Amino acid sequence: MSRFLRNNGWVTGLFALLILLFIATKIIQPSYGQGDFTSLVRAVLPYAFAVAAQTVVVIAGGIDLSVAAMMALTSVTAASMMAGASEEYALFVVPFVLAMGLVLGAINGILIVVSRVPDIVVTLATLFILQGAALLVLDAPGGGAAEWLRGLILGTLPIPGLPESITGWIPNALVLLVVALCTVWIPLRRSRLGLSIYAIGSSDLAAFRSGVPVARTKIIAYALAGLFGAMGGLSLTMSTGIGAPIPGPYLLASVAAVVLGGVALGGGRGGLLGPIVAVFVLRLVRTDLTLLAIDPNVTAIVEGSIMVAVVMFGAYITMRSRSS
Amino acid sequence: MSISTVSGQPASPGRRIRRFMSDYPLVPLIVLLLLLVLVLQTLSPGIVNPRWLGNTVKFAIPLALLAGCQTMVMLTGGIDLSVGTAATMAGFIVATQSVDNPHGVAMAIALIPALVIGFVNGIGVGVFRVHPLIMTLGTSLIGVGCLQVYQRTVISSGTKYPDFLVWLGTGVTWGFPNALVLFIPVAALLIFIQRRTGFGRLLYALGDNERATRLAGVKYWQVILALYMLCSLLAGVVGLLYVGLIKAASLSLAEPLVLPSVAAAVIGGTSIFGGRGGYTGTIVGALILTVLTTLLTILQMPEGARRILFGAIVLLVTAAYLRIIEDR
Numbered sequence: 001m002s003r004f005l006r007n008n009g010w011v012t013g014l015f016a017l018l019i020l021l022f023i024a025t026k027i028i029q030p031s032y033g034q035g036d037f038t039s040l041v042r043a044v045l046p047y048a049f050a051v052a053a054q055t056v057v058v059i060a061g062g063i064d065l066s067v068a069a070m071m072a073l074t075s076v077t078a079a080s081m082m083a084g085a086s087e088e089y090a091l092f093v094v095p096f097v098l099a100m101g102l103v104l105g106a107i108n109g110i111l112i113v114v115s116r117v118p119d120i121v122v123t124l125a126t127l128f129i130l131q132g133a134a135l136l137v138l139d140a141p142g143g144g145a146a147e148w149l150r151g152l153i154l155g156t157l158p159i160p161g162l163p164e165s166i167t168g169w170i171p172n173a174l175v176l177l178v179v180a181l182c183t184v185w186i187p188l189r190r191s192r193l194g195l196s197i198y199a200i201g202s203s204d205l206a207a208f209r210s211g212v213p214v215a216r217t218k219i220i221a222y223a224l225a226g227l228f229g230a231m232g233g234l235s236l237t238m239s240t241g242i243g244a245p246i247p248g249p250y251l252l253a254s255v256a257a258v259v260l261g262g263v264a265l266g267g268g269r270g271g272l273l274g275p276i277v278a279v280f281v282l283r284l285v286r287t288d289l290t291l292l293a294i295d296p297n298v299t300a301i302v303e304g305s306i307m308v309a310v311v312m313f314g315a316y317i318t319m320r321s322r323s324s
Numbered sequence: 325m326s327i328s329t330v331s332g333q334p335a336s337p338g339r340r341i342r343r344f345m346s347d348y349p350l351v352p353l354i355v356l357l358l359l360l361v362l363v364l365q366t367l368s369p370g371i372v373n374p375r376w377l378g379n380t381v382k383f384a385i386p387l388a389l390l391a392g393c394q395t396m397v398m399l400t401g402g403i404d405l406s407v408g409t410a411a412t413m414a415g416f417i418v419a420t421q422s423v424d425n426p427h428g429v430a431m432a433i434a435l436i437p438a439l440v441i442g443f444v445n446g447i448g449v450g451v452f453r454v455h456p457l458i459m460t461l462g463t464s465l466i467g468v469g470c471l472q473v474y475q476r477t478v479i480s481s482g483t484k485y486p487d488f489l490v491w492l493g494t495g496v497t498w499g500f501p502n503a504l505v506l507f508i509p510v511a512a513l514l515i516f517i518q519r520r521t522g523f524g525r526l527l528y529a530l531g532d533n534e535r536a537t538r539l540a541g542v543k544y545w546q547v548i549l550a551l552y553m554l555c556s557l558l559a560g561v562v563g564l565l566y567v568g569l570i571k572a573a574s575l576s577l578a579e580p581l582v583l584p585s586v587a588a589a590v591i592g593g594t595s596i597f598g599g600r601g602g603y604t605g606t607i608v609g610a611l612i613l614t615v616l617t618t619l620l621t622i623l624q625m626p627e628g629a630r631r632i633l634f635g636a637i638v639l640l641v642t643a644a645y646l647r648i649i650e651d652r
Contacts, residue, residue: 065457115643120457121596124403125642128583128635135628245628252461265455297476301469308448308462315454 010262014277021284029291034156034168036287041173042153042239044283046071047253048177049232051261051275052185053105053225054254060221061201061267062119066108067229067254068247069130074101074233076134079143079243090146098230104130105226109219134245141244145237152176153238177276180231184224185272197221201267256307257282259314282306353592353608360615368622380614382494382501386569388610389507389562390581391588392514393555395606398589399518399527400551401534401598402456406445407559407585409464410438411578413471414563419483419573427486435560441467442556443549450548471575483573493568506565510558514603527551531598584613587634590641 025032050067057064078097082090112122153173188194196217199207208214232250237243259265260282261275285306289299344351365372390407397404414434421430441463448459495502518524526547529537538544559578566578592609594601620630 063455111639115639115646117639117642117646118597120455121642122639124457124586125635125639128638129632132628132631132633132635135631136626137628139626139628249465252458252465255458295473295476297469297472301466301473304462304466304469308444308459308466311458311462312448312452312454315452319453 011271011274011277014261014274014281018277018281018284021281021288025284025288025291028288032291037169038156038171038173040280040283040287041171041177044280045153045173045177045235045239046232046248047250047257047279047283048181048276049228049235050250050254051257051279052181052272053228053232054258055261055263055270055272055275056197056221056228057119057225058258058263058265059201059267059270060197060218061204062112062218062221063123063255063265064108064222064225065120065123065251066127066130067225067232068250069127069134070101070104070226070229071233071236071250072243072245072247073104073130073134073137074230075236076138076143076243076245078234078237079145080138081143082146082149082237083142083144085144085146087146087148090149093146094149094234097234098227101226101228101230101233102223103226105229106219106223108226109222112222113215113218131245131247134247138243138245141242143237143243145241149234150238150241153235176235181272181276184227188224189271193217193220198268201269203268252304252307252311253279253282256310260310265314350593350605350608353605353612357608357612357615360612360619364615364619364622367619371622378496378501380611380618382496382503382569384610384614385501385503385507386562386566386578387581387584387588387614388607389510389565390559390578390585391592391606391610392511392603393558393562394585394589395592395594395601395603396514396518396527396551397456397555398594398596399531399598399601400548401531401596402449403586403596404445404460404552404555404559405457405582406441406460406464406467407555407562408579408582409467409471410441410556410559411563411566411581412575413437413441413467414560415567415577416471416563416573416575417474418489418564419485419567420478420481422484422486423481427488430486431489431564434564435557437467437470438556438560438563439553442553445556446545446549446552449552450545468575475575485568485571485573489564489568490571491568493565494571503565503569506561510561511603511607518602523547523550528599531595531600533599583631583634584610584617587638588613590638596642 029036050071053067053070054064074097077100078093081093081096085093108123108126111117111126112119115122153171153176156168156171158167188197196207196212197220199210199212200214200217200221204214207217233243236248257275257278258270261270261273261278263270263275282303286299286303289302290296294302361372390411393404393407414437417437418430418434421433425433444463445456445460448454448463449456492502492506518527526537526542529540529542530544530547534544562581563578566581567573570577588609589601589606590596590609591612592601592603592605592607594606616633617630620633625633
């Protein structure tokens with residue numbers, strides 16, 4: 001019970017931090033409003049999916065280094081399939097790409113379970129492989145995206161009966177993010193499978209002895225990570241309209257947000273909400289730095305330093321809790 | 325030859341071959357290297373000549389040196405993905421600083437960022453116990469950011485490559501690449517460190533059983549800090565050599581060498597889990613990869629397929645290694 005409270009306390013603290021940052025943003029830039037919030041959410045979208053992918057795997061006691069490469073591959077696949085195709089064809093592309101992510105993620109899991117090589121090495125190898133595959137699909141940024149798909153994350157959601165001043169703060173991108181994450185996460189969290197994922201992350205030996213199918217659960221966890229990765233890839237294609245074969249900075253960002261979000265890197269602890277709030281915090285810091293008119297390259301350094309500091313802090317906490 | 329004599333033994337030949345391969349990992353590696361050269365010769369007859377040999381060695385040397393960093397770190401069970409950034413920074417800075425400064429000063433300035441990267445890596449891994457992969461990935465991102473900012477300040481001054489580095493990188497004397505002047509002492513030093521010094525033994529010990537080593541009184545963070553700084557310094561030197569070889573300073577100068585350097589160390593028999601392996605295997609691994617790259621270029625394999633192949637090699641070799649270790 002105390003652990004439950006502490007975890008919730010962490011997320012509450014993060015929310016407070018987020019609100020403080022919003023207030024700081026408003027002070028730096030008094031005109032910060034609905035439009036800026038909409039673009040913030042759009043920028044967060046691929047990061048949020050990358051973080052979701054990483055969260056599932058980390059809770060299951062692993063780590064997925066291939067998440068950024070997975071996004072690059074799914075993104076170029078979607079973009080090259082939709083290039084020049086009809087609008088209706090995209091209705092087929094989206095489920096296809098999602099299924100592809102699921103299968104590739106499952107392959108990650110199967111490789112780990114069958115080869116018995118540590119997660120970090122296997123996903124490093126699949127990072128190279130997926131990156132290579134992305135380059136084979138498209139060797140330079142290109143492709144296209146269906147207009148209706150791009151429109152999904154533009155603008156805000158009009159809700160009848162609510163004034164524009166409120167609906168303006170509910171961007172479609174946020175709705176899409178919440179819907180996509182909830183449809184996977186909530187049923188998972190409430191099912192036996194979700195419990196198994198936490199169990200194998202906490203202690204796979206104990207889980208095995210209590211009759212949890214460890215190998216199968218691990219494969220499913222990686223498959224779900226692949227699915228979230230594919231969502232991230234699709235969101236990249238949706239926001240840019242093209243696909244780029246070079247993976248973005250999503251790997252380190254996802255690990256940093258997972259740590260900041262209160263998920264223990266050892267596994268078995270934490271939820272999805274914390275990391276998602278954490279990713280908003282990290283993005284908003286970037287926005288603030290930009291608003292303060294700091295050179296974008298310096299922003300990249302500051303951001304990288306924050307992430308490294310967060311990861312160091314997380315490792316330190318893990319070390320402390322292990323030794324005590 | 326030697327493999328066939330071993331498999332001729334009566335008791336369980338498969339097991340004996342495996343035993344032999346784990347005892348003498350260099351033999352199958354050299355056989356593989358010769359096989360690749362043979363395939364190359366068959367695919368395009370006449371390509372294997374002294375000039376080709378010189379070129380292959382010339383391009384294998386930066387890779388082998390960078391893989392040397394990787395080997396040292398892997399012995400402790402880590403991995404260093406920031407070597408590419410350390411090398412790129414050194415190469416880019418020496419090319420831009422040589423315009424105004426004497427070459428010796430420029431080289432000294434160029435090695436400073438590499439040392440800083442190594443220091444931060446060492447602190448993160450040794451004191452805070454961050455996983456080396458994540459830590460070095462982070463420092464390499466920060467390093468690239470710093471380099472971009474630095475590029476803004478020197479964008480108008482142009483670049484210049486010190487004659488010495490060009491001589492070292494591209495020159496050939498009596499058919500031998502001049503880079504051997506750098507490579508042979510460094511390789512000898514690395515092998516000496518690994519086999520004959522206390523520091524080298526500590527690396528193996530930490531990789532084999534960290535807990536036991538710490539209980540034996542070894543200061544973990546001191547060894548790790550020294551290791552990562554040494555590794556980054558070597559990576560910086562590789563950057564100097566590589567910019568002399570390529571003669572085009574860019575922000576992604578040595579990045580293409582990072583994945584192959586990991587692959588070369590893994591192929592060379594250094595275990596990614598630590599405690600096993602050595603530099604001699606890595607050198608052969610780097611040669612194998614260079615020949616393989618030539619082969620893939622002749623076969624007109626695209627870059628993507630090459631990366632897939634590297635990934636597959638790392639995975640397969642690691643899995644095979646695990647089997648061999650479990651077997652004993």
